[in-house]
Amino acid sequence: MSLLTNTYDVHKGEFETAGDASASIKRKLKQLGVDSAVLRRVAVASYEAELNLIIHSLGGQLTMEMNPEHIVLISKDVGPGIADIDKAMQEGFSTASEEARVLGFGAGMGLPNMRRNADGFAIESQPGIGTTIQMEFRLK
Amino acid sequence: MTIRELIPVLDARVLCGDDKLDQEVKTACGSDLMSDVLAFVKDKTVLITGLTNVHVMRTAEMLDIHCVVFARGKVPSEEILEEARELGIVVLATEHTTYTACGLMYVAGIRGTNERSGAHA
Numbered sequence: 001m002s003l004l005t006n007t008y009d010v011h012k013g014e015f016e017t018a019g020d021a022s023a024s025i026k027r028k029l030k031q032l033g034v035d036s037a038v039l040r041r042v043a044v045a046s047y048e049a050e051l052n053l054i055i056h057s058l059g060g061q062l063t064m065e066m067n068p069e070h071i072v073l074i075s076k077d078v079g080p081g082i083a084d085i086d087k088a089m090q091e092g093f094s095t096a097s098e099e100a101r102v103l104g105f106g107a108g109m110g111l112p113n114m115r116r117n118a119d120g121f122a123i124e125s126q127p128g129i130g131t132t133i134q135m136e137f138r139l140k
Numbered sequence: 141m142t143i144r145e146l147i148p149v150l151d152a153r154v155l156c157g158d159d160k161l162d163q164e165v166k167t168a169c170g171s172d173l174m175s176d177v178l179a180f181v182k183d184k185t186v187l188i189t190g191l192t193n194v195h196v197m198r199t200a201e202m203l204d205i206h207c208v209v210f211a212r213g214k215v216p217s218e219e220i221l222e223e224a225r226e227l228g229i230v231v232l233a234t235e236h237t238t239y240t241a242c243g244l245m246y247v248a249g250i251r252g253t254n255e256r257s258g259a260h261a
Contacts, residue, residue, distance in 0.1 A: 015195075018195065018198065019195070019198035019199075019201070019202070022202060023198065023201060023202075026201070026202065036204065037183075040183075040202070040203060040204055043201075043202040043203070044178055044202055044203065046202075047178065047198070047199070047202045048178060103174075103193060103195050104172060104173055104174035104175065104191050104193070104195055104196070104199075105173075105174055105175050105195070106175065107173050107175030107176055108175075109175040109176060109178065109179045110175065112179075113175075113178055113179045116179075
């Protein structure tokens, strides 16, 4: 059972507020005394997921759940879905817009970086439906 | 090395964080690509960049980067400096290019990291 659940709406194309959700998650977990190394991994993965929602999705939600053993991050969007997940998981593969690249993002590092930072990583996607990513971080 | 000791190495000036210059510097990363910064940065890192948008500070916040150096004479906007002040990040500016700034820091003994950050680095 989760002790704490926070959900944030993340909108397509809203670069201005990119990072707000992840900063809020990081600050909450810091207040709760989460170890700084774990906290940094959660923050990086969360920020990557949030940026992906802004850059690639039609909009979605980022949810953070915490229980005594784990922190769980869930990114769920309403499309457009990923046609080839294996390709999307490759470093350097990117379909990001010029707008994202000008801001310093969209280098094709996001998904692999999320997987690397999390202790558990699962992605499911259906073109036309959406993408769900679940990441788990062990607290002990 | 401390951030204070880094200032003469880079011929830098302090744009904010005067009271936080005695923090240790362990490693550094030079990039305009925040995606790469997110994949490589570790603890007590200085970020050298030519990118002057607010996402630089956001990226620094996520990674606990405690010092950002703006290279090639670029000066960030007051909005960005305000964000840095709120986050407690030291901001330096140097006239050197990113390449030269990185070289000067390397010669001074600050190494980069080739290892990926993360749980499965």
